[in-house]
Amino acid sequence: MPLEIPEVVIDRLPVYYRLLARLSYEGRAVVSSQELGEELGVTPAQIRKDLSYFGRFGKQGRGYSVPRLTEELRVILGLDTRWSVVVVGIGRLGRAIASYPGFEDQGFDIVALYDADRKVIGTEVAGVVVRDSGHLEDDLRQRPADIAVVAVPSTIAQEIADRLVHGGVRAILNYAPTRVVVPAGVELRHINPVLFLQSMTYHLKRTANRNLRAPEPLPRRDPSAEARPA
């Protein structure tokens, strides 16, 4: 437990958490790493090893208590607190993000929206009035935010990121299709669907001959034949 935990393990935890939260909701009492693995398309050993970095949550011969493990992961991931989020860039994408109920549901409070466009500033989106992004740093000093979602044009993404970091934001989820750089200690994730499409076309190009278009019977879940997870 005191040893260094690989980042890949951290990245899988939310996936485990999501499944466990569902099982918990369904009233399931106990689950084995075997079954979790089948459901997620990963090996049971990986799940046990991943969890073992954080403690010994299972019972031999039985498995894991679903409510117990769900709660443990909730705490480990810091989801026992609500986090404040600001969204910068209220174009079509920013609007979709601000209106997505999944954030609030999962404990992320969208506390402010920012845009630079005078036509957008002052309008209400998902119950929040859009503020002038010129006030970003001042506002953040007044009312700090934990996380920022960036959905501005590529050209200004770095500038916005800099100002967010300067304003004390410690995690940035960047939807702009450009890499931004932040100081060590600030968490950063990029979401760029085009990069996904482009890695998929690499494979499409190479499987063009295998005719999957023929009207075959509808394939149903066969975990062993499953495509790789994202």
Add this chain to the structure above:
Amino acid sequence: MPLEIPEVVIDRLPVYYRLLARLSYEGRAVVSSQELGEELGVTPAQIRKDLSYFGRFGKQGRGYSVPRLTEELRVILGLDTRWSVVVVGIGRLGRAIASYPGFEDQGFDIVALYDADRKVIGTEVAGVVVRDSGHLEDDLRQRPADIAVVAVPSTIAQEIADRLVHGGVRAILNYAPTRVVVPAGVELRHINPVLFLQSMTYHLKRTANRNLRAPEPLPRRDPSAEARPA
């Protein structure tokens, strides 16, 4: 070159391509792996090794020809062809996706939009009339599509994926916050911002003490009261 190429390498290619396309546009003639690495925050050795899976594109003592390498990657990734994309689920997110110019710019043609809602069917979004998702399979048989973007509610994501695969779609980009399963040979990527937020909160929770905030003591409550237990 004939040997098995790791998937991680494929996933990095679009990132290299994006940078090279920019350099190419800027008129840059030659670039070294050193410089590419600095720009992308990866080691030069990794770039050289990755590229070496596909051929010998560099010149010793010089570096890589920017236009040449850009073009090579374009072909390797299959971006020398246009690909047809359908978007299923024209809610706020689907609308943002359908309207995003970045797809068309990069050679992805959005050829059809689908929704199940009678109020949405028949309306025009980004110049395309939304069709009834009930016609999905019939339409696909008539006019095959290469790629589908799924932006439907979680509850029906698997069903839609099944029907897309049955209709001959060979790559799915899933925005629904649930894992879907597809047969081997069908490319699949998941985009779920909540999972990113949750892995970031893991780290935020652990760096709460390191004061990265601007040196103003303004927050509402006594900071010591906000310190989380270990």
Add this chain to the structure above:
DNA sequence: AAGTGTGAACAAGTTCACAGCC
């Protein structure tokens, strides 16, 4: 009997370091 937790074996991925070429 069933299933965890984990060191050890293995596999995958990254970086080194240098021969070879421009």
Add this chain to the structure above:
DNA sequence: GGCTGTGAACTTGTTCACACTT
């Protein structure tokens, strides 16, 4: 001199397999 291409060394991540617990 500078920089690629690449085996070899190393590092990181995954899976095995089994002692141990319920």
